[in-house]
Amino acid sequence: MATPVEAPKLGNTVEECLxxxxxxxxxxxxxxxxxxxxIETDKATFEVTAPAGGTLLERFFExxxxxxxxxxxxxxxxxxxxxxxxxxxxxxxPGPPSEEPAPQEGQAGRPAPxxxxxxxxxxxxxxRAQRFAEEHGFHPAAVAGSGPGGRVLEADLRQLxxxxxxxxxxxxxxxxxxxxxxxxxxxxxxxxxxxxxxxxAARMSGIREKIARRMRESLASTAQYTLHASAEATGLLAxxxxxxxxxxxxxxxxxxxxxCVIKALLEFPDLNAELIDGAIxxxxxxxxxxxxxxxxxxxxxxxxxxxxxxxxxxxxxxxQLAQGAVxxxxxxxxxxxxxxxxxxxGGLGIESFTPLLNPPQVAILGVDAIQLKPVRRDGKIxxxxxxGLSLTCDHQAIDGAPGARFLQVLKGKIENVESLCTx
Numbered sequence: 001m002a003t004p005v006e007a008p009k010l011g012n013t014v015e016e017c018l019x020x021x022x023x024x025x026x027x028x029x030x031x032x033x034x035x036x037x038x039i040e041t042d043k044a045t046f047e048v049t050a051p052a053g054g055t056l057l058e059r060f061f062e063x064x065x066x067x068x069x070x071x072x073x074x075x076x077x078x079x080x081x082x083x084x085x086x087x088x089x090x091x092x093x094p095g096p097p098s099e100e101p102a103p104q105e106g107q108a109g110r111p112a113p114x115x116x117x118x119x120x121x122x123x124x125x126x127x128r129a130q131r132f133a134e135e136h137g138f139h140p141a142a143v144a145g146s147g148p149g150g151r152v153l154e155a156d157l158r159q160l161x162x163x164x165x166x167x168x169x170x171x172x173x174x175x176x177x178x179x180x181x182x183x184x185x186x187x188x189x190x191x192x193x194x195x196x197x198x199x200x201a202a203r204m205s206g207i208r209e210k211i212a213r214r215m216r217e218s219l220a221s222t223a224q225y226t227l228h229a230s231a232e233a234t235g236l237l238a239x240x241x242x243x244x245x246x247x248x249x250x251x252x253x254x255x256x257x258x259x260c261v262i263k264a265l266l267e268f269p270d271l272n273a274e275l276i277d278g279a280i281x282x283x284x285x286x287x288x289x290x291x292x293x294x295x296x297x298x299x300x301x302x303x304x305x306x307x308x309x310x311x312x313x314x315x316x317x318x319x320q321l322a323q324g325a326v327x328x329x330x331x332x333x334x335x336x337x338x339x340x341x342x343x344x345x346g347g348l349g350i351e352s353f354t355p356l357l358n359p360p361q362v363a364i365l366g367v368d369a370i371q372l373k374p375v376r377r378d379g380k381i382x383x384x385x386x387x388g389l390s391l392t393c394d395h396q397a398i399d400g401a402p403g404a405r406f407l408q409v410l411k412g413k414i415e416n417v418e419s420l421c422t423x
Contacts, residue, residue, distance in 0.1 A: 001077065001081075002057065002075050002076070002077030002078075002081045002082070002083060002086065003051055003052040003054070003075065003076045003077060004072040004074070004075050004076075004086040005036065005037075005048065005050065005051060005072065005073050005074050005075070005076060006069075006070050006071060006072055006073065007039060007048075007067045007068065007069050007070065007071050007072075007073050008039075008046075008048065008069065009069045009070060010041055010046060010069070010331070010332050011041075011331055011332030011333040011336075012332075012333055014041050014069060014332045015068065015069060016066050016067060016068045016069065017039040017040060017041050017046075017066070017067055017069065018039065018040045018041075018064065018065070018066055018067070019037060019038075019039055019061050019062065019063050019064065019065045019067060019073070020037075020038045020039055020040040020045060020063065021037065021038040021063060022036070022037050022059065022063060023035050023036050023037055023038065024036045024037070024056045025056065026056055026057070026058060026059055027055065027056065028055070028056050029054075029055055029056075030050045030053060030054060030055065030056050030076055031050065031053050032050055032051065032052050032053040033049050033050060034049060034050050035047045035048070035049055035050075036048055036049065036050050036056065036074065036076075037073060037074070039067075039073075040207065041332055044207075044296070044299070044325070044328050044329070044330055044332065044335070045296065045328040046328070046329075048073065050076055051076075052076055053076070054076045054077050054078055055076065055077065055078065055079055056074060056075075056076055057074075057075045057076065057077050057079070057081060057083050058074060058075045058083040058086075058087075059073070059074045060072055060073060060074060060075075060086075060087055060088055061073060071088055072086050072087070072088055124145060124150065124151055124152050125151075125152045125157075126147060126151055126152065126153050126154060128153070128154040129152050129153055129154045129156065129157050131154075132154050132157050132158060132161075133157060136161060138157060138161050140157075140160060143156055143157065143160060144156070167185070167192040167193075168192065168193050168194065170193070170194040171192045171193055171194045171196065171197060174194055174197050179197040179198060179199065179200050207296045207297045207299075208296075208297050211297050211298055214358070215356055217359060218356045218357050218358065218359055219356065221359055222275075222357050222359055222394045222396065223394060223395035223396050224356070224357055224392055224393070224394060224395070225392070225393060225395055225400065225403075226354045226355070226366075226390055226391065226392045226393075227390070227391045227393075227400070227403050227404055227407055228352055228388065228389070228390050228391075229388075229389045229391075229404075229407045229408075229411060230368075230373060230386045230387060230388050230389060230411075231386065231387055231389060231410070231411040231414040231415050232384050232385065232386055232414075232415045233253075233370045233384075233385040233386055233387040233414070234384060234385055234415075235414070235415055235416060235417045235418045236253055236256055236257070236370070236385075236387065236414060236417055237253075237370070237385055238418060239256060239417050239418050239421060240252070240253055240256065250315065250319070251311065251312065251315045252315070253346070253370070253387075254290075254318075254342075254344045254346070254347070254367065255311065255314060255315040255318060256311070256414075256417055256421065257342070257344070257367050257387070257414065258288060258290065258306075258314065258318065258342055259311050259314055259417075259420075259421060260410060260413040260414045260417060260420065261288070261340070261342055261365060261410060262286055262288060262306050262307050262314075263413050263420060264406060264409045264410040264413055265286050265307075265340055266286070266307060267409055268402070268405070268406045268409065269282045269283070269284070270282065270362075270397075270398060270402055271340060271362065271363040271393070271398060271402075271403070271406055272286055272339050272340050273339070273361075273362050273363075273397065274339065274360035274361055274362065275359070275360050275362050275394060275396055275397045276360045280362070280397050283339045285304075285305055285307065285339070286305070286306050286307040286339060286340065287302050287303065287304050287305065287306065287337050287338050287339045287340075288302065288303045288306040288338065288339075288340060288341075288342065289301065289302045289303075289338025289339075289340065289341035289342070289358065289361075290303070290318060290321075290322075290341065290342045290343070290344070291341065291342070291343035291344070291355075292321075292322050292325045292326070294325050294326045294328075295326070295328075296328065299325040299330070299335060300335060300338060300341060300358065301318075301321035301322060301324070301325050301330060301334055301335060302321075302334060302335065302336065302337050302338045303317050303318060303321065304337065311421045321334055338358065338361065339361065340361060340363060340364070340365075341355075341358050341361060341364045341365070342364070342365050342366075342367060343355045343364060343365070343366050343367070344366075344367040345366065345367070345368065345369075346367050346368050346369040346370060346387065346388070347369075348369075349369050350368055350369055351368055351369055351371060351388055352368055352388055352390060353366050353368070353390055354366070354390065354392060355390060355392050356392065357392055357393075357394055359394075362393060362394045362396075362397040362398050363391065363392065363393045363394070363398060363403070363406075364391075364392050365389065365390070365391050365392075365410075366389070366390035366391070366392070367387070367388075367389065367390075368387065368388025368389065368390060369387075369388065370385050370386065370387045371385070371386060371388075372384070372385060372386070373385075373386035387414065389407060389410065389411070391403055391406065391407055
């Protein structure tokens, strides 16, 4: 019996997914539990497995299609079985995206579509115009016809053909492979040559598009300012060295700083808040997000109820979430709901940076590298290990003084981390 395979519901916040890659082609044998496709949400990539064995009878979406959850992706069954009953309806979930009509030759650096793709124009072409189009391989996506009822005449095509820059044979081949045009054509009469072309453009992934959109929204919807401070890191380094010699789970400098941040937020609930539609919501729970670099781009796993965890439990949870984000197996619900975020670039040697807010959160902390810093003590200059802190706030919700006081308290907790942390 034919069995449909649905786009799964991947968490409460996911409404649609993108078909990233098909592992099986139509007609391929499939075993139960075998991976047949990879789908991508705006945060991670997941594998779709076969619920039953058989043959992949039909695929309803091509790679790159956006598919609502619970929509049939494909059908598995025995050869000859009918699959139409499982095909998504037109007025329901969308089918595979159709390719955009290619612009006419020379426009936007793209080659003209072949004759078969210009079907919707053929009925409006005069016989002579049709012959001209076939002889010259010229099938523009749209032409303003000068004939009766807007009919396209040969003169219309001829004028457009000779007024548009064209591509050489070598350039056409590269354009078809996705190469882009750099400037205007350098050949005779503006003809586009192979030397005028650059490398193919790389399409942004769904996750990359999501990151880009979120960053634009962050700057457009908030009034951001950043405060920079530093804390003596002697205690951090001593505590880290002490932990390395014990039998406790691996704990990093980043884990220690995150633990101090949580303790500071308990004293400053104004920063553990969200600004939504002009209203400020202060959260009693601290759901700590932390920026994580992954092969698919920036992700922010969230440690829910982080204020309830010991240092060791916090370190274990952050490590598990980071591994899931890097491997692409993290649950979408573990990538949402943060009330405050930490972005740590200290391990990459960054001395100071301006972290961008993740709206509707009102604050984010950047953690910088540990470096030697001169300080004056008892009239003498000493060099101490110092860790940089960069706090970005939304001025709509947090004024400069409260942000500065938070950094003062955080500085104190970091400098006294040895008494603060109980493994």
